[in-house]
Amino acid sequence: IQPTMNYVIEEEAYNKALLHCKKYAYAAVNGVFIGKVGGKDGVVVEDYVALFHSHTLAPMLEVALMMIEEQCKKQGSEIVGYFQANELLDDTEIGTNSIASRVGNKINQNASNSAIFLFDNTASVLKDTRLGLRLFIKQSESQGTVSWKESNKNLTPQSNFDWRRTVQLLTTDKHTRLNDFDNHLEDPSKNFFNPDLLK
């Protein structure tokens, strides 16, 4: 039996994911976490690539993943997770045969340590200064289909996580400057990796 991986999420990745949620608060949003596997921390989630705020359909998802894999190769990192924030307040599952499980499966084929991160709609992130993220890790796999198990204790914020910075970012209009892949497809000069967004 493989020991369960621990996932440590860094500020850059977390803040970008939340800004994506804020920019399209009325929609479902999703994206991909990239980072590094191995070392004492297990999986380190370093960055977030915002994908869609519209319905995720096959062709553009394929293009996005191609571009992200290319970028990862250049940086020496890999895809470590799929992130999703559901549209409806009472939608608290990743679902079976849903977008989350399908994309999670697809990513897991090439990145066996990748997980699904679901935004907890009911969390008061700023008030409670807790992540409000639910972690789903691979429990087993059969014929290419992964079954996912919730395991929130395996997810922690980086050790010197600056919550004040998160609060500050979420209370300004920084989110209007984030670009996701949908934005990029409309105007290719928009960089959906948002390298300088949080500088």
Add this chain to the structure above:
Amino acid sequence: MEAESLEGLFKRLNDSPDDVALLREIFRVLRMTSTRYSEFVVKNGQTIINSLSGGWFGPSEELWSVIEQVFLAALDTNQIEVASKQLSLMRKQFPTSSKVDRLTGMLKEAEGNYDAAEDTYNLILARDESDSLTRKRLICLLKAQKKKRPQAIEKMNDYLKDFQADVTAWKELGDMYLDEQQYRFAGFCYEELIAAEPLNFHYTLRYAEIMFTLGEFNIARKYFAYTLELNPPNVRAMYGMALASKALNAQKGVTANDKKENDDILNFSITQIKSRYNNTPFKQTSDAVITQLES
């Protein structure tokens, strides 16, 4: 290209933030294009309302459009008090209006009070059962709750039996099917949309992507091509044509003639993508994707 003119207008507003006429123009464009930009609307709405409330000609039609716009934006950003204030103004001015009744229902929806909202809407419909906007709000109530999604879809289908020409309803139904990964049914809805508005590239594009997701690469490619004809700079359609061509080449039983045609279309798409990315900082990453497409 209203979206571009909005970006231009915002740039100008950045340079002259006190220009109320410019602000009014932005609000007008937001209304015309149904663009969702609610924090901005709530933040700046009062400035316009103040400027329109007095003056030589008294309150105008534009004033009430802006008040309604601020009301809806305040619901969107969970600023219930602001919304209530606008609602009171509208109620006072239009005491018997069923639109104001419907907006009252929407306020209750925003508060999560779905039962009270449903009662409000049913009262309106009791007076006028042909009020399609209110009928649709009843469907929205269901759509807002994940557990009631199947009912929302059922009611929307019922509605469309009575109002077959309602394009926004077909789109809403199509999107609900997409939420449930029911791609065939979503496809039917988008076919209705394309029949209703054959020159609207948003519909042809979405239809192409749905067909691609279903593995119908030939149909997908036709509609990507059609989208490109309607909207030449459309990057999604360019990628779609390339991916569909590649997928068709990988299918069993593809003839040499087919393969030649698929390669021609693939190369055409790649040329389009290259020129679209040409002066962007993204050229390197797109080149890598192109290499993958060509392999």
